[in-house]
Amino acid sequence: MADKRSRLLWRDITVFDGQHELADPMAVLVADGRVAKLCRDAELDAADLAGVTDMGHGGVMTPGLVDCHTHLVFAGSRAGEFALRLEGASYAEVAQAGGGILSTVRATRDASEDELVAATLPRLDALLADGVTTVEIKSGYGLTVADELKMLRAARRLGEIRPVRVVTTLLGAHALPLEYQDDSDAYIRLVCNEMIPAAAADGLADAVDVFCEGIAFSPAQCERVFSAAARHGLRVKAHAEQLSNLGGAALAARHGALSADHIDYLDDAGVESMAEAGTVATLLPGAYLTLRESQQPPIDALRRHGVPIAVATDANPGSSPMFMPTLMLNLACTLFRLTPREALAGMTTNGARALNLADVGRIAEGLRADLCVWDVERSNELAYAVQAGRLRQRIFDGEITQERTHER
Template sequence: MTQAPVFLEFVDSLWLDAHLATMADPDAYGIIKHGAVVVHAGRIVWIGRQADLPADAHQRATRVYRLGGAWLTPGLIDCHTHLVYAGNRAREFEMRLAGATYAEIARAGGGIVSTVKAVRNASETDLFRPSAKRLSAMQAEGVTTVEVKSGYGLDTASELKMLRVARQMDHELPPTVIATFLGAHALPPEYTGRPEAYVDLVIDEMLPAVAAEGLARAVDVFCETIAFTPAQTERIFIAAKRHHLAVKLHAEQLSDSQGAALAARFGALSADHLEYLSAEGAAALAAAGTVAVLLPGAFYFLNETRKPPVDLLRRKGIPMAVSTDCNPGTSPTTSPLLMMNMACVNFGLTPVEALAGFTRNAALALGMLTDRGTLAVGKNADFAVWDIDEPAELAYRMGGNPCRMTVKEGLPLPEEQP
């Protein structure tokens, strides 16, 4: 008689009667029909066809979850968000629809300046409450890991405040929160006409303070004609490397500033937006192994017409992640499912590419594929359970939420009885 595998002597949970989309292959769902997952100490210790489990496996598990033919995917990863902010910009949205220009909105106190003012005036508690609600909305759609950028404080105290709120969310809420320092998001009003002086502040004061408290894993910069130049970005990246922080970049959203090539030269985890990416920039990203992060929410909300060059990214073999870009000004959404649909309809991704964009490739964009992003032995037992007939439904639906259960390290959120 075949002996049961050692790992089944003591396991925390057994997940049965599910169809699995492992996302182990970058070009396919990695489907295992009638599959099972075994979890111990928050990690997957076995995955495969249910028929291959030992007959007494369910007796060895503390909890047994029978999913009744539901689909199980890796937990979704939102790899580019500005989730921590105060206030909203609904009035600005209304003004823009009525024909107001960006300059007119700015003169009326709108734009990023309004969010900066709200963040500076908010306490950490004031910031935490609405940000936690946004994170909970993401969790309800299967999100188990989220990246959160600063960038709405634009002074040292306020940037640190935002990052501390991100850390608090990581400690107090179930999803993993990965913080990124984006002090170079925009030029604050008090530095108008003095961009180099502000870059000095970012490098000499903000970055050392962020690093000293261990508040961020990466540094991001908005490299664009309306924000920071490639030369200024390079200065910040050099400083980030001195502090042993990874780098990411808002690149080529409004013009080809050659930010993608700069990001690649510094081994950036990701280059994000990329509507104006050139063939030369794509070649640099491919050589560096940098992930392209597509943000269809901002494209839609701003009524843009220039799409990222998806065919070029495919030809170069550049992994494509997809994200909500949750922020108050250009992508006020917390729905990864809606972003999957928009990525397919507006950018031409396939449903499997869209799901990969929120799983394995999003994990790559955070430098975390070793422990999440696919269903595989040894990885975190972070997954989502869906009441769907096939994985393509996740990108197909517009509205509604088929997520039955979000699971973090083997525990359903909220806890459900087996």
């Protein structure tokens, strides 16, 4: 494995820079964990070549993939609900029957922090093997102050154990726990007055999320959470317009949200609010597929208004038990009619934007060298085919962290 202080050089390689595939084969020089030079081969000079390690030729280089919406830390299994949904039960019906999120809450509360880390590592490893270098991990399966913080600590530890950039999001307003079934406002007070301050004080959360939906929390309750987050210096995000249109995306945008996610039922007013605020629209085709939804997000309106579109796995035990990011590229194209370029930008540049990260998700001189080299000829092949094993090299912070043997 090459040390990140090494000078690593790729030549004659096709580069997708995070927005576009560059027209000519390029040379990419990495030094001290950054992209030191991006140019045509002929533009390399003797100083560039001094002390470099030749990392190969050909293939396609992309930014490391950014999975900007996951619920990766959890305990237990909900395979039984998969069968129930196939028999006709809706997502809401499963939840109202005591299953859904609350069944994962019970298992997650019973698990120790160490057990959560151990259970999550195989799921995280699957993402890394498919090119992820940055992952957002939400809490939301604890629903007590202690258990939410436990989840966030487990998520932070994952970034210490594996070579991956972990961004954490407090999702206390994910579901109403059983002990608050008759008083949702009291639970929101707990989130606002105890949970958010504790997560902020311990430096465990980079943002705060809510589930704005009829089976979860009202817009008024979500607004209280947004205001509490702002008081503690935390940016906000929202699960919005997944099952109905409550105006959650527009509300989140008014509070400067980094992203509004799912957005299947988003209307024109919501699109316009997101465009004005610069809020990213995060598409989650895995959940759309698993739940057999039919209401498609308003892709044409998002394009027309210039709303950045991100794509993520939504990796979770219930509605998107999927841990293959390149599958999401294919689903974003086949289900939502994104172009392959849009889908890949959604898991690189726009995914990073949804996490408020400026120096990952793109390939440009001076940016962090979080990169992937793929054994394909064109970047659109990553969305075209659902195929494991195409990742040749994964580079995190300038260091080769995964490499498949091949001829150079």
